[in-house]
Amino acid sequence: MLAGQGxxxxxxxxxxxxxxxxxxxxxxxxxxxAGLRTHTLVxxxxxxxxxxxxHGFGDVLVSGRIVLDPSRVAAGIVAGIGFIGGGLIxxxxxxxxxxxxxxxxxxxxAIGMACGAGLVVLALVVTAGHFIVVLVYPLAExxxxxxxxxxxxxxxxxxxxxxxxxxxLASTTAAGFAVTGVHSRQDDDLAARRAIEVTLELxxxxxxxxxxxxxxxxxxxxxxxxxxAGDSDA
Numbered sequence: 001m002l003a004g005q006g007x008x009x010x011x012x013x014x015x016x017x018x019x020x021x022x023x024x025x026x027x028x029x030x031x032x033x034a035g036l037r038t039h040t041l042v043x044x045x046x047x048x049x050x051x052x053x054x055h056g057f058g059d060v061l062v063s064g065r066i067v068l069d070p071s072r073v074a075a076g077i078v079a080g081i082g083f084i085g086g087g088l089i090x091x092x093x094x095x096x097x098x099x100x101x102x103x104x105x106x107x108x109x110a111i112g113m114a115c116g117a118g119l120v121v122l123a124l125v126v127t128a129g130h131f132i133v134v135l136v137y138p139l140a141e142x143x144x145x146x147x148x149x150x151x152x153x154x155x156x157x158x159x160x161x162x163x164x165x166x167x168x169l170a171s172t173t174a175a176g177f178a179v180t181g182v183h184s185r186q187d188d189d190l191a192a193r194r195a196i197e198v199t200l201e202l203x204x205x206x207x208x209x210x211x212x213x214x215x216x217x218x219x220x221x222x223x224x225x226x227x228x229a230g231d232s233d234a
Contacts, residue, residue: 004055005121013122016047017129029144036141038099040133045107048126049078052113077109104130142207152208152228154200157190159220165198167218175211177204195222 020043021036028035053075107130114123154172158164172179181201190197202208212226 004051005119009051009055009119009122010125012051013044013047013125013129017044020044025144028141037133037137038103040137041100041103041107041130044126044129045103045110048107048110048114048122051122052110052119056114056119077113082106100134104134142209152202152204152226154202154208154212154215155197155223155225155227156200156215156221157195157197157223158218159222160186160194160196161220164218164220165196168198168200168215168221171214171218172200172202172211175204175214176206177202177208177211193222 017040020040023043024036024039027039107126111123111126111130114120114126156168158168169179179200180203183199183201185197185199186195202211204211208226208228212224215221216224
């Protein structure tokens with residue numbers, strides 16, 4: 001096993017994970033576009049990139065002199081993956097989307113570099129941290145206090161029957177959301193299902209995900225999908 005991936009390095013990764021989470025928690029409470037998950041992933045990924053640079057090339061270096069500089073390839077990967085991540089982020093009106101997806105791509109590059117450098121233990125630790133962020137942190141985010149209006153979108157597919165859309169709007173406003181935009185769509189597939197797709201642009205103090213579960217229970221509603229500002233699914 002390559003040196004440089006023992007408990008000291010695992011502890012450094014854990015510290016980066018914890019401190020990045022604290023910063024992301026403050027951003028999440030203040031409802032910024034980059035919140036808990038994005039900050040945690042970026043902070044942990046940065047720590048892994050640095051550890052790879054420090055410890056990942058000992059097997060190709062000769063003691064007392066450097067015969068080549070493999071870290072320059074790693075530096076190129078870091079810069080290149082930044083362009084890919086930037087392409088996944090887009091802004092629609094005042095809503096920023098794709099931040100978490102871009103952070104996941106970035107941290108995946110760090111994990112791949114760690115594997116290629118032989119730092120298998122560090123790669124496994126950060127992969128486990130990733131799953132904690134994407135699977136556990138969303139549950140915690142929904143319980144955080146909200147300090148300002150949350151923006152999101154709700155895509156609803158419902159049967160083409162009278163009164164269904166009125167019920168969707170009534171449930172939305174009753175949950176404390178303001179509808180700032182409405183877009184409808186019906187293609188051949190939806191027409192064959194005798195259904196209509198409606199996308200609602202929302203503002204409210206709660207999470208659109210909770211609203212989606214309420215809308216799903218309405219009669220004649222087929223599908224419901226909610227996205228929030230900065231959501232990785234956007």
